[in-house]
Amino acid sequence: MNKVNRKVIRTEDLNFWQKLYIPEIIKGMKITIKQMFLPKFTRQYPEEKWNPPASFRGRPVLVEENGKERCVACGLCSRVCPALAIEVQASETELSKERYPVKFEINMLRCIFCGLCEEACPEEAIVMSKEYELTFFSQEEAIFGKDKLLMPKETLKDRLEFLRQYR
Amino acid sequence: MDILISFIKIVVYLGILLFTVAYLVLVERRVSAFIQNRIGPNRVGYKGLLQPVADILKLMIKEDIVPKLAYKPLHRLAPIISIVVALSTFAVVPFGDKIVLFGKEIKLQIASVNVGILYILALTSLGVYGIALAGWASNNKYSLLGGLRSSAQIISYELSMGLSIIGVILIAGTLELDKIVEAQSGWRWFIFLQPVGFITFFVSVFAETNRLPFDLPEAEPELVGGYHTEYTGLKFGLFFLAEYANMITASAVVTTLYLGGWQFPYINTFGIPDFWVSVIQILTFISKVLIVIMFMIVIRWTVPRFRYDQLMNLGWKWMLPLSLANVIVTALVIYLVE
Ligand code: SF4
Ligand code: SF4
Numbered sequence: 001m002n003k004v005n006r007k008v009i010r011t012e013d014l015n016f017w018q019k020l021y022i023p024e025i026i027k028g029m030k031i032t033i034k035q036m037f038l039p040k041f042t043r044q045y046p047e048e049k050w051n052p053p054a055s056f057r058g059r060p061v062l063v064e065e066n067g068k069e070r071c072v073a074c075g076l077c078s079r080v081c082p083a084l085a086i087e088v089q090a091s092e093t094e095l096s097k098e099r100y101p102v103k104f105e106i107n108m109l110r111c112i113f114c115g116l117c118e119e120a121c122p123e124e125a126i127v128m129s130k131e132y133e134l135t136f137f138s139q140e141e142a143i144f145g146k147d148k149l150l151m152p153k154e155t156l157k158d159r160l161e162f163l164r165q166y167r
Numbered sequence: 168m169d170i171l172i173s174f175i176k177i178v179v180y181l182g183i184l185l186f187t188v189a190y191l192v193l194v195e196r197r198v199s200a201f202i203q204n205r206i207g208p209n210r211v212g213y214k215g216l217l218q219p220v221a222d223i224l225k226l227m228i229k230e231d232i233v234p235k236l237a238y239k240p241l242h243r244l245a246p247i248i249s250i251v252v253a254l255s256t257f258a259v260v261p262f263g264d265k266i267v268l269f270g271k272e273i274k275l276q277i278a279s280v281n282v283g284i285l286y287i288l289a290l291t292s293l294g295v296y297g298i299a300l301a302g303w304a305s306n307n308k309y310s311l312l313g314g315l316r317s318s319a320q321i322i323s324y325e326l327s328m329g330l331s332i333i334g335v336i337l338i339a340g341t342l343e344l345d346k347i348v349e350a351q352s353g354w355r356w357f358i359f360l361q362p363v364g365f366i367t368f369f370v371s372v373f374a375e376t377n378r379l380p381f382d383l384p385e386a387e388p389e390l391v392g393g394y395h396t397e398y399t400g401l402k403f404g405l406f407f408l409a410e411y412a413n414m415i416t417a418s419a420v421v422t423t424l425y426l427g428g429w430q431f432p433y434i435n436t437f438g439i440p441d442f443w444v445s446v447i448q449i450l451t452f453i454s455k456v457l458i459v460i461m462f463m464i465v466i467r468w469t470v471p472r473f474r475y476d477q478l479m480n481l482g483w484k485w486m487l488p489l490s491l492a493n494v495i496v497t498a499l500v501i502y503l504v505e
Contacts, residue, residue, distance in 0.1 A: 022366070028469040032202045042206040 050132075054162035057115045057128040059144075060106060061151040063160075069150055070125035073101040077117035077126050085110035086117060104149060108134055109142045118163070127159050176277050177258075184257055188411045189219035195411075195464050202468045226407075229400035234306055237397065241304035246398065246405035249297030253412035256290045259283040260419045261345040261428060262452055276345060283344035284332055287420055288325070291375055294413065295321040298377075298384055298394045301406070305397035313393030316475065317384035320374055323482035324381075328371035330490035334364040334497040335424050348428030356427040361497070365425045367490040372421060374482070376413045379467040383475060418459035419452075426455050 017023050043050065052058065063070045073090035089103035117126050129151060136142045153160070193208065193215065200207025209215040233242060261276040280286050295318050302314020335357050336342060339350040351357060358365045374381040385393030395406045422428060429452040434444055473481070 025466070025470055029465055032465055032469045035204060036198070036201040038204060040201075040206050041204050044206075 052130045052132065054158040055166075056130055056132075057113050058131040059108060059113070059129055059134060060111065060115075060117055060126055060149075061129045061131075061156070062104060062146065062149045063125050063127060063156060064150040064152045068095065069100065069104075069146070070097075070123050071101050071104065071121075072097050072099045072123055072125070073104075074099075074122065076120045076122065080116045080120040081111075082114060082116060083110040083112050085112075101146070104146050105143050106149060107143050108136075109139060119167075124160065124163065127156055127163065129156060129159065173277065180257065180262075180277055181254065184254065184412060184415065185408075187415055188408055189223065191411045191415065191460065192222065192407070193218050194460075195467075198461070198464050199468050202465070223404070226401055226404040231400040231402065232397075234397050236306045238304040238306065241300050242397075243402075245297050245301035245304060246402045246409070247297075248300065249294060249409035250405045250412070252290050252294040252297065253409040253416060256287055256416045257412070257419065259286050259344055260416070260423055261348055262449055279343065279345060282342045284336065284342050284347075284424075288329055288332070291413075292321065292325055294375075294409075297406075297409065301398070302384075302394040305394075307397050309390045309392070310394050310396045313384040313390050313396070317377065317394060320377075320381065320383060320478060320482075323479060324371040324374035324486065327367050327482065327486035327490040328375065330487070330494055331361075331364040331368035331371065332424065333494045334361045334490075337494070337497050337501055344423050344428075348423055348430060351427040351430050352432075353430075354432050356425065356430070358425040361425065361493070363489060363493045364497070367486050367493065368425065369421060370481075370486060372417045373463070373466070374478075376417045376463075377410065378414065378463055380470040380473050381478060382472060383478060414460065414463060415456070418456045418463065421459050422452065422455045426459070428452060428455075 071088075073088050075088050075090070078086040078088045085107045087103065087105045087107075088101050090099050091102040092098060093100045113128070115128050118128050134142075196218075197207040197215070207215070208218045211217040211221045233239060258277040259280050261279075298317040299314040302310040302312070302317070305311070335347065338357065338360060339347045341347060341350070373379075377384050383393075384390075385395065387393075390396070395403055398406060429448040431447055431451040434447060439447070
């Protein structure tokens with residue numbers, strides 16, 4: 001049987017009044033009662049929303065520039081995604097970028113908000129937005145197509161600036 | 168006619184008690200939230216005032232789960248014992264003196280039992296059966312531990328509770344609660360005559376009602392839920408109700424025994440009509456009880472839970488000798504004064 005060192009080392013012993021407990025309890029109650037009148041930290045959520053900082057990783061979205069997505073359908077994001085949440089189908093276009101995704105879907109039930117797609121993208125076409133309210137009534141609803149993913153560049157300004165600065 | 172009056176009194180009492188219990192839960196949640204710099208439930212109704220209704224509705228529509236290997240009769244009986252004891256203890260507590268309504272003198276107490284204090288002591292110790300049986304019948308080790316702890320705790324603290332009451336009885340010279348209140352007219356409240364007795368009694372009350380710092384029977388971090396781990400729905404609700412009803416009763420008893428009950432010092436000398444004197448007395452009683460309850464709530468959110476050995480140490484090595492000494496000193500003083 002291994003020996004347990006049962007010797008308690010106390011640098012300071014309680015004095016008589018502390019051992020009596022009651023004065024200490026009253027002291028404690030003073031603190032708790034004081035706390036009751038301090039300002040509260042609660043945010044009244046649905047009415048009062050949180051505005052996340054630029055470094056926040058919300059749901060990934062596609063950057064929309066001049067009414068078109070920036071994405072060139074290279075498939076890198078879909079390749080890097082650890083949760084296999086992205087599906088891209090490429091096609092040709094008359095624009096200078098020559099390729100575009102006909103189908104771009106992110107399954108939001110699979111996405112883990114890691115931000116790897118954003119890091120992998122050579123065109124800065126997919127970025128993490130500030131949106132954190134994701135609820136669905138069915139699994140089908142959770143698969144976001146291009147209609148839900150496209151977001152105008154202006155609304156993503158914060159994040160794009162952040163990426164330029166820190167990447 | 169007397170039966171009818173008693174009946175009305177019972178209904179009114181029960182109504183007030185259940186209503187207060189429901190709102191006490193809300194008050195506790197709000198106060199605890201405020202102490203922790205939160206806001207607490209404020210959604211249902213104006214500022215959350217309908218929250219208790221929502222809680223009760225929720226408890227009622229929940230599925231009633233009984234563990235397969237539970238001993239069903241006792242599993243069912245346990246919450247009933249708890250609630251019956253909690254509610255019936257209240258019967259002997261005097262709310263006020265007498266009130267004259269429709270030309271009839273009504274005593275503001277359901278039952279003026281001539282051994283009122285003994286009745287309270289007896290019933291509160293019956294309450295432990297509810298908890299112990301719930302723990303045993305659930306067939307769950309955590310419940311059982313909770314039940315065992317509860318019985319050990321209540322046995323240890325009942326002694327000092329009874330002994331501290333003896334001091335009061337010695338001074339008042341009666342076991343009837345309304346007489347005890349009458350003995351505390353003016354500022355002769357027993358808290359001033361019996362400070363040590365008050366402290367031992369109050370601490371024991373915390374232990375008897377399973378409130379923090381002595382809530383070992385349901386210590387969440389150790390015992391899951393304690394004795395009510397295996398209870399759901401309304402049965403759980405009954406335990407919850409019993410706990411808070413116990414708390415109200417305990418505060419009422421503390422008020423009656425030590426804080427002068429419904430006595431408002433020297434109110435009879437102010438020259439107010441009798442009816443309003445009675446009303447003020449009732450309000451005095453209610454506000455005193457509320458202060459005690461608030462005190463209990465704030466204590467709960469201030470003091471951490473005792474360890475089991477600390478609890479037993481405190482009970483047997485401190486509370487018991489202290490209350491014994493209190494009895495002896497009180498008796499001596501009374502003997503010398505007379
Ligand atoms: S954030 Fe991560 S998990 Fe979500 S789509 Fe991008 S790479 Fe996949
Ligand atoms: S990595 Fe960028 S450009 Fe390539 S498919 Fe994904 S979003 Fe489009």
